[in-house]
Amino acid sequence: MRAATASNETVAHMPLLRRVPAPPALNERTSPEELLARVALGDVPAFELLYDRVASTVFGVVRRMLRDPAQSEEVAQEVMIEVWRTATRFDADRGSASTWILTMAHRRAIDRVRSSQASHDREQRVAHRDHTPAYDDVVEQVETHLDAEQVRRCLGQLTDLQRESVTLAYYNGHTYREVAELLDTPLGTVKTRLRDGLIRLRDCMGVES
Amino acid sequence: MSPSDTHDVHTLTGAYATDALPEAERRAFEEHLGDCPSCRQEVAGLVATAARLGVAAAAPAPPAMRERVLSQISTVRQVSPVVARLEDVRADIPWFRQPLAVAASLLLVLTIGLGVFAATERQRANDAEQTAARITAVVMDPDRREATQPVSSGGSGTVVMADDRAVFHAAGLPELPSDRAYQLWRIDKAGAHSLGVLGRGGDRSLQQFVEHVDSADKLGLTVEPSAGSKAPTTTPVLVLPMPA
Numbered sequence: 112m113r114a115a116t117a118s119n120e121t122v123a124h125m126p127l128l129r130r131v132p133a134p135p136a137l138n139e140r141t142s143p144e145e146l147l148a149r150v151a152l153g154d155v156p157a158f159e160l161l162y163d164r165v166a167s168t169v170f171g172v173v174r175r176m177l178r179d180p181a182q183s184e185e186v187a188q189e190v191m192i193e194v195w196r197t198a199t200r201f202d203a204d205r206g207s208a209s210t211w212i213l214t215m216a217h218r219r220a221i222d223r224v225r226s227s228q229a230s231h232d233r234e235q236r237v238a239h240r241d242h243t244p245a246y247d248d249v250v251e252q253v254e255t256h257l258d259a260e261q262v263r264r265c266l267g268q269l270t271d272l273q274r275e276s277v278t279l280a281y282y283n284g285h286t287y288r289e290v291a292e293l294l295d296t297p298l299g300t301v302k303t304r305l306r307d308g309l310i311r312l313r314d315c316m317g318v319e320s
Numbered sequence: 321m322s323p324s325d326t327h328d329v330h331t332l333t334g335a336y337a338t339d340a341l342p343e344a345e346r347r348a349f350e351e352h353l354g355d356c357p358s359c360r361q362e363v364a365g366l367v368a369t370a371a372r373l374g375v376a377a378a379a380p381a382p383p384a385m386r387e388r389v390l391s392q393i394s395t396v397r398q399v400s401p402v403v404a405r406l407e408d409v410r411a412d413i414p415w416f417r418q419p420l421a422v423a424a425s426l427l428l429v430l431t432i433g434l435g436v437f438a439a440t441e442r443q444r445a446n447d448a449e450q451t452a453a454r455i456t457a458v459v460m461d462p463d464r465r466e467a468t469q470p471v472s473s474g475g476s477g478t479v480v481m482a483d484d485r486a487v488f489h490a491a492g493l494p495e496l497p498s499d500r501a502y503q504l505w506r507i508d509k510a511g512a513h514s515l516g517v518l519g520r521g522g523d524r525s526l527q528q529f530v531e532h533v534d535s536a537d538k539l540g541l542t543v544e545p546s547a548g549s550k551a552p553t554t555t556p557v558l559v560l561p562m563p564a
């Protein structure tokens with residue numbers, strides 16, 4: 112006869128059975144992290160709520176980088192579908208849901224910016240110093256939205272070189288080499304300005320580190 | 321090349337967080353991140369900061385985009401939660417194989433459970449993950465067999481079996497008084513062997529990994545005093561034969 116599967120001692124401290132809490136009902140206050148956890152289970156209403164929370168930031172950041180509305184919509188759409196597809200990969204230990212989604216959107220837009228023809232055109236533009244100053248652009252376009260106000264205030268506290276490096280890289284999708292060329296500044300300096308500029312923004316915005 | 325080109329790799333956190341590194345350098349820096357906890361920590365904060373820059377660029381998305389996304393997701397299969405979380409079983413699971421509905425629902429439960437544990441106690445999370453890996457192996461086994469039956473007092477019980485291993489899952493069980501609990505049994509010719517007790521409280525579903533089962537065995541669920549009993553003391557609310 113085979114061995115018993117559980118001894119009598121296990122009865123007392125019940126180590127084997129796992130209790131599974133019933134998921135709470137969704138509402139406006141459900142956090143994006145919870146929504147994403149539900150999306151990972153294939154929950155469509157949770158995805159709709161999440162979409163309504165983040166679609167404008169996804170679209171906004173993509174459009175800021177690509178400019179072209181039709182292309183921006185196409186990329187933003189891909190990003191939202193990617194959120195659905197890979198929600199199971201989200202790891203709350205590594206950052207917030209909003210950061211995860213925005214990072215994905217930024218990467219996608221970067222890929223588009225740097226692909227083939229687009230990239231060639233940019234190199235030409237960089238070579239001819241044909242770019243709009245990124246910061247003015249930011250100031251002009253941000254909506255009167257609490258986050259935008261804070262970002263604008265914090266960007267205002269950077270040195271010119273920090274601010275230009277950060278905005279050319281983040282909002283315009285330039286590589287640090289392109290930034291160095293655009294600003295006629297050594298590569299090492301641009302790397303450092305990107306870092307200390309972001310650190311100063313982080314502290315100004317009170318982002319936990 | 322200027323001397324600044326050979327700048328310390330740790331200063332690349334900012335360029336990385338703003339996606340300003342070309343592909344090859346990004347990969348190299350990600351490798352560095354694997355070995356450098358201080359960069360890892362700094363990057364987490366800077367990536368979150370960069371995302372705030374993104375939030376500030378928000379602009380209303382075209383309404384038609386919402387419709388298109390919602391209609392598209394119905395055709396896009398989600399990445400399996402198990403493949404994402406349990407590296408050790410990935411190699412054994414053919415990626416193209418979709419779990420059956422019952423098996424899929426077990427995986428969902430599994431994910432919720434892991435999430436709960438991961439947030440609390442690391443050691444128990446590891447145990448849970450190990451159990452989860454074994455559960456997954458059963459639930460994803462191409463030759464698995466499944467059976468579901470209603471529980472007489474409400475809810476239902478399901479068993480998925482592969483070789484001599486099985487996963488039992490119950491859902492929608494009625495709440496019990498605080499001094500009572502559900503107890504699961506493996507029943508063979510020699511009688512009922514306890515597999516464990518569901519703790520007190522309002523939880524309405526549970527699952528259990530069971531080893532050394534025979535296809536002639538049955539699983540039984542009874543209501544017992546909350547500490548558990550050495551043998552069943554009440555009529556089972558469920559007797560579930562192993563699936564043929």
Ligand SMILES: [Zn+2]
Binds near residue numbers: 329330359
């Ligand atoms: Zn480092």
